[in-house]
Amino acid sequence: MTRIDFQTEPSRYRHWRLTFDGPVATLIMDVDPDAGLFEGCELKLNSYDLGVDIELADAVQRLRFEHPEVRCVVLRSGKENVFCAGANIRMLAKASHGHKVNFCKFTNETRLAIEDASANSGQPWIAAVSGSAAGGGYELAMAAEHIMLIDDRRSGVALPELPLLAVLPATGGLTRLTDKRMVRRDRADVFCSTEEGVRGRRAVEWRLVDEVVPPSTWEAKLHDRAWAFAAQSDRPADAKGIALTPLQREFSDGGVTYPHVRVSFDRVARRADVMLLGPTGTLPGDVAGVHAEGAAFWPLALARELDDTLLHLRLNEPTLGQIVLRSEGDAAAVLRVDELLDAHKDDWLVREIRLYQKRVFKRVDMTSRSVIALVEPGSCFAGTLAELLFAADRSVMFAGTRSGDNRGPACVQLSVLNFGAYPMGNGLTRIATRFLGEADSFARARERVGEPLDADAADALGLVTAAFDETDWDDEVRVMLEERASFSPDALTAMEANLRFAGPETMETRIFGRLTAWQNWVFQRPNAVGEQGSLKLYGSGLRPNFDTERV
């Protein structure tokens, strides 16, 4: 299969159109049936595949960074009788288990990014449902802050996955029904087992949509709602957006190189070595400087490159089971960037950068590869970069210096951003999650913000998993990586999905924990994916032949 690319831009969109009217942007879904990612999977009725969602994710991102003037986003369909028919079934039937799982993960992350925009960016989304919103189509609408449904006796919402396909509505569908829209569970049960879904007043009564609107007043009401939402936004009135310029990347057989991220693949060891480079050159001295740098501002550039790295590894390099993170650079410069990000957190662009970093770190949490951070002399795991030590499954630190290397001992440094800027999906910071059972350890770490902490100090504070000096380093690291590479990839995925999410669950973690885990199970069951299973037989006119045993 050819490489799936996560970079795009509006001029290259095949499936979406963006229009702007003052503070209101309208994103029109108009999927080109012939521009699917997979040969032979025609994307009828606004059904989508990963390619469609990559464009959506790009639009969500650009609306935030390039359009500070946009204070409300209206999501609607460019087709006559359908809002969106959900994920393309032929694609699901053809795709490998791994592609299905990663497709769902990415679409889930995109919908959460929409909710993040509504909740934290002053850019609330309205779903204007005209025509049928079925399956993933209704799930997409549920990501919006407000759902309007036209009351034309045709349009409606449905989650027909169970009766039609014998799988779950797992792009957050079941969880948003119970946790976001708080639909009564027996009504949710009826709704999810009714192929034709629900229309009109009942859709409001059951809390499935927020309002139904007659066709005669539809456009006017939609305009009013959008402008009313826009009026409440805290985005600046006359700011200028920054351009998310194309990433500079070079792919080769052996890796990917970006300006601030260098990825090299060890295919025998099944490992991706990721080197993160700290800021160089003169840093902006104030918020105007940050705006002037735009997409070149180091934390934003790094976040975009790391994000692209993670997505590339997920979809295009499934056999690289380990991601080893290293860093190189000037820790003091990283901390100066954190100071800027902290001092100007109310600036709309700085806010966007912080929110994007938060989402990239969450993408690390959700990446089903073992993540190991190595803190070595010359590294710059400070502040925002140190966050990766707490996102990693293990972080190992070099104690003392290396012979022949005149750089000083490795240090870790915390900044205030580690204590609030980057909450995990569970709502807690990574440090708070790490120290759930150790309030003292949390307080001790908090007190050391800004101090360079060498291996002994970091280990004593519980900030790293272990520390080794030069005598043991090479062997310890080699054995750790080799041993982990010998384990079952599936068991590691499942273990990491449990250990990474200690503590409270939220709608977001429940989507990936409970819902996705069950869907992945269903995606392995013969009743769905077997030769006689529902996905294989979909559209053939034949009825699937179910094994009737309950497990």
Added chain:
Amino acid sequence: MTRIDFQTEPSRYRHWRLTFDGPVATLIMDVDPDAGLFEGCELKLNSYDLGVDIELADAVQRLRFEHPEVRCVVLRSGKENVFCAGANIRMLAKASHGHKVNFCKFTNETRLAIEDASANSGQPWIAAVSGSAAGGGYELAMAAEHIMLIDDRRSGVALPELPLLAVLPATGGLTRLTDKRMVRRDRADVFCSTEEGVRGRRAVEWRLVDEVVPPSTWEAKLHDRAWAFAAQSDRPADAKGIALTPLQREFSDGGVTYPHVRVSFDRVARRADVMLLGPTGTLPGDVAGVHAEGAAFWPLALARELDDTLLHLRLNEPTLGQIVLRSEGDAAAVLRVDELLDAHKDDWLVREIRLYQKRVFKRVDMTSRSVIALVEPGSCFAGTLAELLFAADRSVMFAGTRSGDNRGPACVQLSVLNFGAYPMGNGLTRIATRFLGEADSFARARERVGEPLDADAADALGLVTAAFDETDWDDEVRVMLEERASFSPDALTAMEANLRFAGPETMETRIFGRLTAWQNWVFQRPNAVGEQGSLKLYGSGLRPNFDTERV
């Protein structure tokens, strides 16, 4: 396969011994290798199968009901060098997917029952780990309130499932590490990927056990701890237990009959029809009367019979995908029982009955069959029995009377017990979970406690899913049941596991949600269960050949 029976008693135990010393009971695990449930699966090293756990569950139950004088339970091993080696691997390798899943579910429920005894019955458990506690062995220890580990350079705790078997520690293991014992996630990662586990001081430092004790003071310290826990218990000093007399049951091809529960199977429709009979005869007038009736007291008898029904259906009747609940009897009598259970809730026996009912309702929540309640004329879904309407996936109510039936219209009645006595695993009552998004509905229902609510009233209050009168009843019910029977059993299981648990997650719900769902996925993956998978090759000396793709 022969029927798996969940009823047993101490005189028939093959694997456990109970001894008593004043307020302290000691439960000794001494598994008979030759008494396994499966032919050819020798239960070496205190490894267990479902048969072993059925005896454990029985012991937990009898300690609570038959031994009010027991104020602390010590769990230890009868073997020389091993505490418990966990679930028997050959059994896991041989068992069907359905058996594996239901085995894990039951063992999880038993461990939660141990925690319920510690938290709510004044009967805290101590795990006295001498020898190796590995995998399910350590998971069993983690169910105790307090874990003591002997410091003899041999004994230790381990979760070697991932390195050794390529599956998860899924009898709550991963979740209790992070949520109960709050082990730091990177330490948990190291621990779970280290076959040999952790011993001595490090086990305390990593919060894996509560204390290590040298062999010289082991017995004395254990005695002191047990008596210290006992001293804090609120169980009565000189009460007399009640005997959990053998259930009266009659199994036939067509069903099971108990005194208060009649189960009939419709194998063509793949349905179990369960009729619950209300109390008859004279009810006890006071708490002394409750004690005098003992196991014959209606709510306790019904709970035991319903519990046995659920377990029988789960393990022995996997193709019966629907459980249809009906009731028959005097609703006023049910409410009088609720009044007794409410007025005397501080009595130790009444407390045990209420806690047991709570656990049985949770067993309904966790049963992977569609549960449909039908409220018909002559039924007695009142108070405690009405709780089943909120545990069901759907509850449908008959409006008005039936021609030729001189009984009055069906009514539902709430009691105070619906508002606190039976929390779900998520910590909320079923009514609160039902009305998460409708605070008004919750308050309205609360106001109607004690009132007979006919179909219109119950429907308007949101207490049932739908109501139909005689014209539509037969057709509506038939179509609903037939339609559901046509759906994929797997998709139903996964959907129900999502919709039943709206709202907050707790350690308990996370065990069944996140952890179990992932384990069920792993249990479907070729890397674990394929011909070259880890479970199949275990003990063969061959290394499993893993598919190296991460999904």
